[in-house]
Amino acid sequence: MNTTKDTAIRFLKDNSMHADQIDTDAVLDDFLAEMDLGLAGENSSLAMIPTFISIDKPVPAFKPVVAIDAGGTNLRVATVVFDGDGNPAISHLTRHKMPGSERELNRNEFFEKFVEFLLPFADKADAVGFCFSYPAEISPDRDGKLLAWTKEIQAPEVVGEFIGKSIFDRLEQKGYRRKFSFLNDTVATLLAGKSIDFAQKYGTYIGFILGTGTNTAYIEHNRNITKRPDLNPECSQAINTESGNFSKCPRGPVDIEFDESTENRGQYLFEKMISGAYLGGLCLLVLKKAADENLFSRAGTQLVESRTELSTVEVDGILRDPSQRIAGSAREVSAEDKELVMHLCSAICERAALFAALNISAAILKSLGGESPRHPVCVNIDGSVYYKIKGFSLMVEGYLQKILGPKHVFYELIRVNDSPLIGAAVAGLMI
Ligand code: BGC
Numbered sequence: 239m240n241t242t243k244d245t246a247i248r249f250l251k252d253n254s255m256h257a258d259q260i261d262t263d264a265v266l267d268d269f270l271a272e273m274d275l276g277l278a279g280e281n282s283s284l285a286m287i288p289t290f291i292s293i294d295k296p297v298p299a300f301k302p303v304v305a306i307d308a309g310g311t312n313l314r315v316a317t318v319v320f321d322g323d324g325n326p327a328i329s330h331l332t333r334h335k336m337p338g339s340e341r342e343l344n345r346n347e348f349f350e351k352f353v354e355f356l357l358p359f360a361d362k363a364d365a366v367g368f369c370f371s372y373p374a375e376i377s378p379d380r381d382g383k384l385l386a387w388t389k390e391i392q393a394p395e396v397v398g399e400f401i402g403k404s405i406f407d408r409l410e411q412k413g414y415r416r417k418f419s420f421l422n423d424t425v426a427t428l429l430a431g432k433s434i435d436f437a438q439k440y441g442t443y444i445g446f447i448l449g450t451g452t453n454t455a456y457i458e459h460n461r462n463i464t465k466r467p468d469l470n471p472e473c474s475q476a477i478n479t480e481s482g483n484f485s486k487c488p489r490g491p492v493d494i495e496f497d498e499s500t501e502n503r504g505q506y507l508f509e510k511m512i513s514g515a516y517l518g519g520l521c522l523l524v525l526k527k528a529a530d531e532n533l534f535s536r537a538g539t540q541l542v543e544s545r546t547e548l549s550t551v552e553v554d555g556i557l558r559d560p561s562q563r564i565a566g567s568a569r570e571v572s573a574e575d576k577e578l579v580m581h582l583c584s585a586i587c588e589r590a591a592l593f594a595a596l597n598i599s600a601a602i603l604k605s606l607g608g609e610s611p612r613h614p615v616c617v618n619i620d621g622s623v624y625y626k627i628k629g630f631s632l633m634v635e636g637y638l639q640k641i642l643g644p645k646h647v648f649y650e651l652i653r654v655n656d657s658p659l660i661g662a663a664v665a666g667l668m669i
Pocket of ligand 1: 371447454
């Protein structure tokens with residue numbers, strides 16, 4: 239009997255979008271090769287950005303620091319203090335919309351927003367840890383120059399600017415001179431994993447994020463960062479891979495068409511197949527293509543065609559209860575239509591889980607550790623897609639075992655609440 243699940247699988251296979259069609263060894267090899275090219279400064283979709291952050295210093299206790307988490311949709315500012323055991327206490331937490339996420343801002347408007355959010359913290363601490371969830375080149379004095387916007391942020395004049403300097407110079411004009419340390423959110427997540435490792439159990443650390451956007455940070459020997467011969471070859475530091483821009487992942491025609499509808503066409507192709515800013519839109523396009531092939535009833539087709547948006551949160555709702563959401567408003571939509579919507583969305587999420595597992599596997603294999611079960615690689619994971627989409631984390635874990643089991647590497651997946659804020663605080667204290 240031909241079930242709706244079979245129909246979904248056949249449609250996705252015809253469109254080269256099914257997880258079973260992925261040659262995992264080939265993707266993993268391509269990931270590792272792109273990482274090497276990026277470290278050498280050669281042409282690669284992985285920027286492999288040195289961060290000038292190492293993990294060998296202890297976190298100072300009882301010293302307040304201001305932590306900023308400029309994330310995909312929200313921006314949070316807080317004061318953080320670590321106690322003698324390394325436990326963080328977060329206070330004065332304020333939340334705002336990320337500037338540029340709601341409407342286009344010019345350069346001045348963008349930076350002034352940050353000044354406005356930071357002024358209430360001016361007397362709270364001398365140092366600021368600044369976690370920024372966008373690709374930025376880091377200078378040795380730990381400022382960040384924005385390379386490009388991701389997650390559909392609209393503030394084009396800010397690209398190419400040093401973010402920290404632009405904000406902290408403005409604060410200085412208002413009489414507040416503060417030291418700051420600027421870092422990517424995956425590096426902050428890596429540091430948050432390290433900050434809870436009192437027993438020094440782990441061999442090395444990875445920060446992986448799969449929320450609005452996606453990315454990975456890991457620790458690399460300076461001597462392997464051959465594009466920076468000025469670094470001390472005896473030391474190591476965190477690398478921001480910018481894995482969301484990985485371009486060697488197999489894509490189908492619907493992925494390609496979807497990319498063409500986004501702000502940063504041709505960029506961040508991997509992110510557009512797996513992250514929260516895009517999964518909903520990608521699923522909707524898949525549904526529309528299925529409707530074009532008459533896979534739904536007439537009422538189902540009309541409903542799918544009438545939708546102009548589908549959020550990743552709604553996709554999660556469809557997976558949990560197919561009778562609701564996209565089909566909920568139209569009673570005449572058949573049970574088969576609803577099932578087909580669910581199976582198509584579920585398979586797109588499963589492919590995203592496989593891609594996420596391949597990304598994490600590449601970082602683990604590239605890491606400096608994981609040979610001994612006594613000192614596994616610590617993979618600290620953050621992000622709404624990973625934790626909130628139904629069944630997602632379990633699928634990633636399953637795929638990780640399949641990919642890494644035969645390679646005998648030891649790793650542990652952990653979750654530290656508020657990782658970007660805590661990691662930003664750690665970085666701010668280590669200036
Ligand atoms: C950005 C990365 C960030 C990731 C996770 C991506 O869109 O390019 O810098 O780490 O999202 O927030």
